Amino acid sequence: MEILHILDELENYVEECSRIPMTGKVILHEDILYDFLDKIRAMLPENMQEAEWILREKERILKEAKKESETIIETAQNKLQRITGESEIVKIANQQGEEIITNAKNVAKEITQGSFNYADDVMAQLQSELERIQLVVRKGREELRQNIRQTNNQNKNAG
Secondary structure, three states: OOOHHHHHHHHHHHHHHEOOOHHHHHHHOOOOOOOOOHHHHHHHHHHHHHHHHHHOOOOOHHHHHHHHHHHHHHHEEEEHHOOOOHHHHHHHHHHHHHHHHHHHHHHHHHHHHHHHHHHHHHHHHHHHHHHHHHHHHHHHHHHHHHHHHHHHHHHHOOO
């Protein structure tokens, strides 16, 4: 992933920077540091935009499923009303209508559950990716701190 490449470049830059003797501090050029931060920020919105898209898509799918189930139920109820007539035909029609309504409700539940599962899977993948990025950043910061401590110890030993 490109963000890892940028973090590697930042780490290399810090390692190559001039050091202030006997302080363990590093001299960083402000513009270069801001450039790295801008690159990292530019990468993060892609993940955020993807999460927002997923949420919008989930809402769209749920609305579609609800609309479809309402249409199926309405169609079934209309069919049930048209079929009314003689008592035996009415009984059969009522049974069929109830079956259609039950099937429509089941289909709506399946569609809704499927959209929830899809959204959950995508969000889990996004969460995993963000956690991985967070781990890389944490490791990078730990390495930077370790380098600072080593530099401090070297400077103390040299002084």
